[in-house]
Amino acid sequence: KAGVTQTPRYLIKTRGQQVTLSCSPISGHRSVSWYQQTPGQGLQFLFEYFSETQRNKGNFPGRFSGRQFSNSRSEMNVSTLELGDSALYLCASSLTDRARTGELFFGEGSRLTVL
Amino acid sequence: DQQVKQNSPSLSVQEGRISILNCDYTNSMFDYFLWYKKYPAEGPTFLISISSIKDKNEDGRFTVFLNKSAKHLSLHIVPSQPGDSAVYFCAASSFQGAQKLVFGQGTRLTINP
Numbered sequence: 001k002a003g004v005t006q007t008p009r010y011l012i013k014t015r016g017q018q019v020t021l022s023c024s025p026i027s028g029h030r031s032v033s034w035y036q037q038t039p040g041q042g043l044q045f046l047f048e049y050f051s052e053t054q055r056n057k058g059n060f061p062g063r064f065s066g067r068q069f070s071n072s073r074s075e076m077n078v079s080t081l082e083l084g085d086s087a088l089y090l091c092a093s094s095l096t097d098r099a100r101t102g103e104l105f106f107g108e109g110s111r112l113t114v115l
Numbered sequence: 116d117q118q119v120k121q122n123s124p125s126l127s128v129q130e131g132r133i134s135i136l137n138c139d140y141t142n143s144m145f146d147y148f149l150w151y152k153k154y155p156a157e158g159p160t161f162l163i164s165i166s167s168i169k170d171k172n173e174d175g176r177f178t179v180f181l182n183k184s185a186k187h188l189s190l191h192i193v194p195s196q197p198g199d200s201a202v203y204f205c206a207a208s209s210f211q212g213a214q215k216l217v218f219g220q221g222t223r224l225t226i227n228p
Binding site for chain 1: 151156157158159160161164204206214215216217218219220221
């Protein structure tokens with residue numbers, strides 16, 4: 001079956017702009033999580049959605065937001081971009097919201113560069 | 116506040132030998148631990164996990180050991196193969212935030228032929 005699909009794969013923005021990233025989870029998966037990966041901070045949890053509801057949120061400013069649609073697809077938005085927002089943004093999906101197998105299936109990520 | 120730490124940024128091991136990757140955590144609420152493997156230009160892939168009610172879990176060449184009193188876990192790969200060369204991330208979660216994984220910084224493992 002198709003994996004987690006993230007678009008766009010690469011994008012370049014300038015400071016002050018905003019960006020929207022998209023994630024299509026594996027078919028049948030209802031939980032979608034977002035992570036930011038930077039060389040200095042590693043992988044950091046942004047937020048998690050299940051059935052269109054945000055269930056968990058990481059320690060990121062309000063400029064970072066997300067949503068999930070009824071078909072489980074998710075988007076995240078970053079407004080007023082800063083240089084430090086340059087990172088690989090990873091989306092992960094899982095079948096349920098309490099999958100204690102912990103098996104998240106990650107997409108290949110969207111690499112954002114802010115100039 | 117680094118709740119999950121992988122103190123070795125890199126590790127080099129000869130093919131056929133054992134690779135041991137280490138991870139420490141500070142949050143006593145963590146009760147589930149995972150290892151992910153990441154190749155360049157790909158997302159992390161799940162490798163193996165362990166619940167806090169166990170101290171060992173084995174899957175083929177991969178074994179994870181958990182020492183709750185020391186808040187330490189390790190991943191053993193035996194025997195190491197060139198395809199194991201990747202970045203390995205340790206991650207932890209608590210029941211309250213089951214889908215919220217806290218990751219370590221990662222260890223780059225290089226298997227030398």
